[in-house]
Amino acid sequence: MKLWGGRFTKPTNQLVDDYTASIKFDKKLAAYDIQGSQAHVKMLKKCGIIPEDEADLIADGLQAVAAKIETDQVALHEAHEDIHMNVEHLLTAEIGPVGGKLHTGRSRNDQVALDMRLYLRDVVVELVQLLTDVQHALYKQAEQNMDTILPGYTHLQRAQPVSFAHHMLAYVFMFQRDAERLMDSWKRINQMPLGAGALAGTTFPIDREFVANALHFDGICANSLDAVSDRDFVVEFLADASMIAMHLSRLCEEMVQWSSAEFNFIELDDAFSTGSSMMPQKKNPDVAELVRGKTGRVYGNLTGMLTMLKGLPLAYNKDMQEDKEGMFDTAETLRGALALFAPMIETMQVNREVMYRAVKQDYSNATDLADYLTDKGLTFRESHEVVGEIVLQCINKNKYLLDLSLNEFQHFSEVIEADIFDALKPEAVVDARKASGGTATQSVREQLQKTAALLKEN
Numbered sequence: 001m002k003l004w005g006g007r008f009t010k011p012t013n014q015l016v017d018d019y020t021a022s023i024k025f026d027k028k029l030a031a032y033d034i035q036g037s038q039a040h041v042k043m044l045k046k047c048g049i050i051p052e053d054e055a056d057l058i059a060d061g062l063q064a065v066a067a068k069i070e071t072d073q074v075a076l077h078e079a080h081e082d083i084h085m086n087v088e089h090l091l092t093a094e095i096g097p098v099g100g101k102l103h104t105g106r107s108r109n110d111q112v113a114l115d116m117r118l119y120l121r122d123v124v125v126e127l128v129q130l131l132t133d134v135q136h137a138l139y140k141q142a143e144q145n146m147d148t149i150l151p152g153y154t155h156l157q158r159a160q161p162v163s164f165a166h167h168m169l170a171y172v173f174m175f176q177r178d179a180e181r182l183m184d185s186w187k188r189i190n191q192m193p194l195g196a197g198a199l200a201g202t203t204f205p206i207d208r209e210f211v212a213n214a215l216h217f218d219g220i221c222a223n224s225l226d227a228v229s230d231r232d233f234v235v236e237f238l239a240d241a242s243m244i245a246m247h248l249s250r251l252c253e254e255m256v257q258w259s260s261a262e263f264n265f266i267e268l269d270d271a272f273s274t275g276s277s278m279m280p281q282k283k284n285p286d287v288a289e290l291v292r293g294k295t296g297r298v299y300g301n302l303t304g305m306l307t308m309l310k311g312l313p314l315a316y317n318k319d320m321q322e323d324k325e326g327m328f329d330t331a332e333t334l335r336g337a338l339a340l341f342a343p344m345i346e347t348m349q350v351n352r353e354v355m356y357r358a359v360k361q362d363y364s365n366a367t368d369l370a371d372y373l374t375d376k377g378l379t380f381r382e383s384h385e386v387v388g389e390i391v392l393q394c395i396n397k398n399k400y401l402l403d404l405s406l407n408e409f410q411h412f413s414e415v416i417e418a419d420i421f422d423a424l425k426p427e428a429v430v431d432a433r434k435a436s437g438g439t440a441t442q443s444v445r446e447q448l449q450k451t452a453a454l455l456k457e458n
């Protein structure tokens, strides 16, 4: 018998039950659903809407149902459609018809909005923690690689050398913005929708603030139509998650490149790599690739959610039942990726010598030669032209800038003196970028301090 069966003269077609039921996935909300119901029944009792003894019976019953669901002692049925009606059925089975009083002054529409908010609160807290762990791993790599120098790239062409610490810290700042975005979304997630009823509010003398306090919400949703129709907080979460996935994916791409034989800048720990079923020599960066690949589904969940919502009139529409699977999937996808990332980064071996050799075998100190000439009085345009010619000749003669003799340098410009050789060394080139935010040791040290302070606050 359906909870809403009164108005109907025949049972629903089995196909309808199969198609419309959400219990397969919304059972994940069971604990939150019951937590919300506990606060609701406490309020019904306090406001004198149902007798105290019955409220207590319901509260005990809910607790018993929660324990049974958690330990798989009860079956959840598709015939009862979703988690809300399944719980109500179980409650009535537990304590009898008085269980039917729980839903007084409430609808599944405000109930499901509440459950989603309770669920996301936990997810946000957990993801911020996991992000912080990843930041710590990157921070440690930065600390250990203050004087590791590698080529910095633009267009994936060698551009200017940077310190590996600087590179790691770039990601720490990205993930910091991600953590801050999640923390900021808290104030929009943490508004309490119960009391909106199906859409218009309720005739019962309820106390919404009481429920909000009991569940540690910052406030109540101010408009009942908005309260049951609003999934902005889910969209926002999916957007924040997409940004995290994008950042992870960019780092993944670098890890994949860096661990190739062509780069050989890092080696991932055996525990975080996989092999090939055919080629015995292979060691593949599967985790990084898979995280990069899963970014697609995270974006897909955001796009799906926005598209599902775009044409919906107020207030609740069944379309909105589609809000859950993508949200769960994104939360689980990120949870898995972030949990792996911290140890994978921490155990990653950095091939300093290879990185250094790469820097010595390129023209990434050309800007510094131009800056040198500019210091000596040429305009930057003139310097750029001269250095371009020097580089061209070096390429033709299969040399690097530091292979030139002072004579050869002076052939291009008389202002060049012997101090050029020190100025063009990778260490000097990196350390010359002292302006704040640059890759010089001093600036990287400041960044380390900044990030340490930020991480403490997260």
Ligand code: ARG
Pocket (backbone or CB within 6 Å): 022, 026, 081, 082, 083, 108, 109, 112, 316, 318, 320, 321, 322
């Ligand atoms: N299972 C539904 C959902 O997740 C709960 C709300 C249903 N409300 C309704 N009036 N059919 O959206």
